Every structure is written in structure tokens, then in C-alpha cells.
Amino acid sequence: MAEAKRRRVDMSHNGSATFFTNICCPYAHRAMLALELRPARAALRSVNVPLTSQFGTLDKWGVVKADLLDMFVGKSLEDKAEFKSSVNPSGEVPALRLATGEVVAESEIVAEYFDATSESSSHKLVPVDPLAASRVRLVMKMFNPVVIPIVQLLKNQDPGKDAQLAEQLNACLEKFVLRLGTESGFCVGSVCTLADVHAVPFLWRFGFLVKHFRGYDIFQAHPRLALLAKSFEEMPEFQAVMKREGLTKEKLIPMYALYANDSRWSEDGTVMVGRGKSTSRASSEAHEASEAKKASQESRRLAAEAAAAASAAETAKAAEAATASSLRRSLQAVSTEVAAAKSELGNERVSAAARLRSFDAEQALNQLRVALLSRREEACRCVLSSLLAGQLESLVLGVFTAWRNVKAAQLSAAEEAARAAAAASEASNAGEATELRRQLDSLHAEAIDAQRSVAEARAASIRHESTMAQELLLARATAACLSLREEASRKVIASLLASRLVLLVRGAFHAWQHACNGEDPEKAAEELGALRRQVSDAAAAKVTAVAAREEGQAALQSSQALAEHLSVSVDDLQKKVAALEAEARQAAQLRIELQKAEEEAREVKASQWDLRCTAAMLSRRERASRTVIASLMASHMELMLQGTFCAWRDALAGNQQVEAAAKLQLALDSSKGDLETQALELAKLQKEVSEAAKLRHQLDETASQAAAEAAALRADLAAGKAEVSEAAKLRQQLDETASQAAAEAAALRADLAAGKAEVSEAAKLRQQLDETASQAAAEAAALRADLAAGKAEAVAASTKSDELREECRALKSDAAHLRQQVEDLEAQAAEASEVTEELEQARTEAASRSTQAEDARQQASRQACQVAVAEASVALLLKRERTLRHMVATLLATQLEQFLRGVWESWRSCCEGVAVSVEEIEVGQKSPDGSIP
Ligand SMILES: N[C@@H](CCC(=O)N[C@@H](CS)C(=O)NCC(=O)O)C(=O)O
Structure with missing residues (x-):
């Protein structure tokens, strides 16, 4: 306590x-x-x-x-x-x-x-080694699902569910056992871990509790678990806990009775009334045996009941057989009556069939007619649909052929335009080349002009020297010479730059042309080689130009002596330059014309329909232009830098030369009186004069070269003219093509307008047709109503005529009977002729009877007349019916025709709409100002 x-x-x-x-x-x-x-x-x-x-x-x-x-x-x-x-x-x-x-x-x-x-100091329950710790945790996790089924089995109150719950528990235990180690009886490894602490308290107590209350032995099913429980029971720590808490299996069982009874108490609350331990396996077996015994007794009782029921059924069967035989007899009687009735009915049926046959025949005829009409209609539809399909196919084929032709024409036009553009570009190239050459020549001429002016100045200075001091003249000449040298250098550099520009532009146009003509690697390689050759030529030309520059400098130094001779050659050169200028003007004019032609070609090209081709060409051009602009900018940059450096170098050299000239001036001033030096200088001048003679010779040669170049330029000009004429021809062709295209477009537009008008007319017609169709439908409905009324009348009339016929027949038979009577009476009268009175009486009677017969005859004739009238009216009705049918048929035919026409028109308008939309698409790809987007 x-x-x-x-x-x-x-x-x-x-x-x-x-x-x-x-x-x-x-x-x-x-x-x-x-x-x-x-x-x-x-x-x-x-x-x-x-x-x-x-x-x-x-x-x-x-x-x-x-x-x-x-x-x-x-x-x-x-x-x-x-x-x-x-x-x-x-x-x-x-x-x-x-x-x-x-x-x-x-x-x-x-x-x-x-x-x-x-x-x-005891070992840790969770191993320090992470891998071992992970195994411990895995076993713990695998044990968790065991708890619920084990408690469920213990608390289960329905013996029939024990096996199922035990099976569920078994499945969970199996999964748990699979994760247990084999080193010892413990869960993992050779010592007790947290996994054992996690599982054993449950396995130990529920092991014996479930066996006690539900008869299921988990240790028997899983010996590994028995080993685990045993390992633990032997552990002093486990025993210590049990001992301290005073816990034994015997004490635990009554405690868990609460669970085994699922907490069910008697009404007074003192006794547990749940299942408890009453349904262990053994008790459940006994229960099952008693249940089986009860079942066999029940089955025996049921068998006896079944036998009694069978005998009762036999008796009932005999009684039913007797009843059945009597019933059969009465049935036979009834069947005889039925047979008689059937025969009567058969007779009636025969007569009815005879009556109906005529009606059926007419019906069948009508059905036949209807079937014939529907077949005809179907055949018409088939024919029309096949015709429409054929026409549609031919139309689509025609459209595609026309479209292909138009495409082919567009492509050829585009090709021609491209060719013309290429020709124009070549021409413009040639023109630009000519222009550049002209510029080069003009520069050359300017250089020569400058030389000439320098020479004149020099001559003037020489003349002045003769009157003034030679020393001063020499100094001035030297200064002028230096400035001229600088100018000549600039000119040479400019000419070099111009030649580089020519090459660059040519290269750009080649690249553009290459881009336009598609990427042909071999051609590109060739062009690259040509360009490289041109570049090397240009380099050679540069070297030559440098040499010429040096020579020019030398020539300038000796130009003093050449003044008189140069004046003559300058005149010639001026003439040549004038001629060249005139040619250049012509070339410029041609170039302007070519540019115009190119612009016109571009305009024509812009008006072409093949926008994709143009767009592709433009994109390629753009690419080529970008490449060219990039290369031009790069080369310009390079040239600018080179020019800057050259100018800087030249400025430096000029400064040095100016300094040298100044020094020379000083020296000259200082040695003004030194005649010997003057004589020496004079000798030098004479030497320079001789060199100037050589230079003149060279200039003559240069002039002859210039003449040759002029001849070549003239030839180029002629070629350019030929190209221009070709371009003009091409332009003419393009104009023609454009005019044709414009005419085609106008024709197409006219067709389109006509088509649209037709479509609107067709729409109107369709509206009219719709109206007519609705009217016709209304009329047809009215006619159908009339027809139905007529049919009803006809039916009524036919029934009336039948009745009349019947009456007529009856009257006829009456008349025949009367006639017979009259004959009989006549015979009697003939027999009674011997007796006068009797005869007269008989005659009187006969007369009266004949009067009656006459009356009857008259009545019969009236009735016959009535029948004839009725037949006539029937015939009239039939005729009306035929007329109505005919009218309906014609109306239907008209409607069908109109409907087909409408279908045809709508189909045609649809086709034209497709064509129009195609054209609109083609046209719509151009911007409003006609330029290509
Ligand atoms: N998940 C808990 C479950 C503990 C548990 O269910 N304990 C029950 C006794 S077996 C309890 O204290 N129930 C409260 C009560 O019955 O008043 C754990 O692992 O600690």
C-alpha cells in the first residue's frame, strides 16, 4: 500500500x-x-x-x-x-x-x-553507425502496421471473422519478420536496440493474450518472433521492469478481458457480456459441430416435409388429370365449334378477299406507280449528281491548270525580271566602274593639270629668275615643289582609295549577285579567287602607284625645265581630257538611263505577283547589302586609319621638308653672293632639265597609255550601250509582260465583276425561286388538300355508285322477275284466251301488270340512267384526279429544276468565290502603294 x-x-x-x-x-x-x-x-x-x-x-x-x-x-x-x-x-x-x-x-x-x-555505460539503443541505425528504424517502421490487426483480433466479437483477421495479422507479421536480422534473437544485430524496445512490449503481451482469447498463436506461426520474445524474457532489464511493476501474465489476462469483451457489460454493469474467451478455436469448433448437427436435423426434417409434399402432389396430380380430361373434352367440343366458325369465317374471308382483291389490285398499282416514280427520281438524282461531280472535277482541274499556268507565267516573269535586274546591276556596275575610271582619269588629269600649272609657275619663276636673283627663285621653286609633292601624294592616295573603292563596290555587287543567284560554292570560290587576284593586282597597282608617286616627285623636281614642252603636251592632254569628259558625260547619261531602266524594271518587278520570290530575293539582298556595308565600313575604316596615318606621316615629312627648305633658305641667304654655288645650282638645274626631258618622254608614254585606256573605255562604253539596248529590250519585254499581266488582271477583274454580277443575279434568282417555291409549295399544299377532298369525294362517289349498282342489280333482278311474271301471265293469258271474259280479265290484269312492268322498266331505266350519271361523275373525278396529278408532277418537276439550278448557281458562285479569294489573297499581299512589303 x-x-x-x-x-x-x-x-x-x-x-x-x-x-x-x-x-x-x-x-x-x-x-x-x-x-x-x-x-x-x-x-x-x-x-x-x-x-x-x-x-x-x-x-x-x-x-x-x-x-x-x-x-x-x-x-x-x-x-x-x-x-x-x-x-x-x-x-x-x-x-x-x-x-x-x-x-x-x-x-x-x-x-x-x-x-x-x-x-x-550500456550500449546505445540507436546505434552510432548510421547504417545500423537505419536498419533499426526500418524494423521499427515495419512493426507499426502490426498493432492495428492484433488489437482488432483481440477485440473481435464475431467468431466468423477470426480467421480473416488472423490472416491480416499474419501478413503484417510476415513483412516484419522479413526485416529481422539473423545474428541473434534480437531484431537487429547482436544486442538489444530501440527496435526491440519498440516491438517486444506488444509481441510479448499480445502473443499470449491473442492465444488465450482467440486461440491464435503468433509464435507458432512465426518461430522467429518466439525467439525474439524468449531473448527478451531472459533479459534482466525486462525482468526488472516486470518485477517492479508486479506484472505477470496471469494479472494481465483479466485486465485485457475488457478488450476481449469489447467493453460490453451486463445491464447491472457487473459482468462482461462480450465474447470474452468463449470463442476460442476449440469452442468455435464445438460450436461449428453443433451447428452442423442442427443443420443435419433440419435437413432431415425438410426431407420428410418434402416427401409428404410429394405424396400430396401425387393426389393433386390425379385430380388435376381428371379435370384435365374433362377439360379436354369440353375443349374438343369448343374446337369443333371453332372449326365451324372458322369455316364460316373462311367463307366470309373468301368473299371479303374477293371484295378486297379489286381494292388491293388498285392499291398495288398505285404503290407500283409510286415505286416507279421514286426510282425515276433516284435515277435522276444519280444522273445529276454524277454530272455535277464530273463538272466539278473538270472545273477544279481547269482551275488548277489555270492556276499552274498563272504561276508558271509569274515565275517566268520573275525570272526575267531577275535577269533584267542582274543585267541592270551589271550595267550599273560597268557604269560605276566607268565612272570610277573616269574619276581616276580626272584625278590623273588634275594631277597632270597641276603638274602643268606647276610647270608654268616654274617657268614663270625661271623667267623671273633671269631677271631677279636666281637664289630666291630656287628657294621658292623648292617650296612650291614641296607643296606640289604633298598634293601629288594626296592625289595618289586618293586614286588608290578610289581603286580600292572600285574593287570593294565590285566585290559588293558580286556578293549581291551571288546572293541573288543562290549559294554556289564553286562560283563563290571562283569569284573569291578573282577578287583575290584583283586585290593582288590592286596591291601591284599600289606598288606601281607608289613608284609612280616617286617618279612624279622626281618629275615635279625637274618640271621647271619642262614648262615649255609641257605647255604643248598639256594642250593635247586638255583635248584628250575634254574628249574623255564628253565620253564620261555620255557614260553618266547612260548610267542615268540604266538607273532609270533599273528603276522601271524594279517597278515592273514590284508589280509581279510572285511576292514570295521577291521577298526571298529582297531578304538575300538585304543580307548581301548588310555584308557589303559591313565590309565597306570595315575597309573604309581601314582606309581612313591608313589615310590618317599617311597624312600624319606626310605632314611630318612636309614639316621636315619645310624645315629643310627654311634651312636651305637661310643657307641661300647666307651664301647669296656665292656665285660658284649658283653655278653649281645652275648645273644641277641643267641636269634636272635633262631628266625632265626623260620625264617628258615618260609622260608621252603615259599619254599613249591614256589613249589606249580611252580606247578601252570607249569599247566598254560601246558594250555598255549594247547592254543598255538589251536592257531597253528587256524593259520593253517587261513592259509587254506587265501590260499582258495588267490586261489579264483587268480581264480577271472583269470576270470577277461579271461573276459577282452573276452571283448577285443568281442570288436574286434564288430569292425569286425561293419565293416561287414557297408559292408552289403553298399551291401544292392547296392542291394536295383539293386532291384529298377530291379523293374523298371520289371514294364517296364510288361507294355511292356501288350502292347504286347494287340497287340497279336488285332492280334488274326485280325486273327479270317481273318479266318472268309477265311471261307467266302472258302464258296464262294465252291459255285463257279461250275463255274471253277470263281472257279479257286476264288481259286487263296483264295490261295492268304490263303497265306495272312498264313502270318498273321505266324505273329501272331511270336507275340505269342514274348509274350512268354516277359512272360519268366517277369518270370525271378520275379525270380530275389525273389532271391534278399531272399538275402536281409538272409543279414538282419545275421545283426540282429550279432547285437544281439554284444548287448549280450556288456551287458556281462558291467556286468563283474561291477563285476570287485566291486572287484577293494574291492582291492583298501587296501594300496599297504597290510596293512590296
Ligand atoms: N501514440 C501514443 C499512443 C499511446 C496510447 O495510446 N496510450 C494509451 C494507453 S495504451 C493511453 O494513454 N490512453 C489514454 C487513456 O486511455 O486515457 C504513443 O506511442 O505513445
């Missing part, structure tokens, strides 16, 4: 750690076992917290029976509520409140906390 008091629930937190537990709970058992294996370092107060269900047992059984472990003494549900509010909101054990007031809950977490915080 003292121990029990020690265990009183004391929720107060007095600064020491508290472990809230209950050995009846397998979860709490986990934490208790862990604490035993891994003792806490600080003092730990253990407090038992009764379970809610245990309080119920306590109420009903009393402390002696319910509190076998002395856990509830002095404990109440209020304590439980306080535990919930102050320690664990779920109200579940185990829970650990630390000295700091923090709470650790959930069994495996509490167990792990004990393991982690223990300072005991």
Missing part, C-alpha cells in the same frame, strides 16, 4: 523530472523498458496514470478485482484531467516532463530521449 501511495498521481512540478506511465499500456511499456536499459542521469519521478477504460472497470468491479496492480488507489478522473491539461493534451501515456517543465511525448520519442540523454 505504501508503494501504491508512492505512485499517487502528483501532477505538481516541483523542479524534478517526471515520467508519466502505466505498465498496462504497451506504449508506456516501451518507454519503461528504454529507461531500464538506458537509465536517466538525474533523479526521475515515476507516476502511474490510469487509463480511462481502467477507471470504468474500477467503477464496476471495485478495486480488488480491477486494480490488480494497485495503481488506482487514491486516483480519480480529475487527476486524469489535470494530466491532460498540464502534461499531455492527448491524455496518453507515456509522457516525460523534464525538470525545466518541457514535455516529451509519444512512446518511441520518449524511449529515444532516454537513450540519447542517458550517461549509462
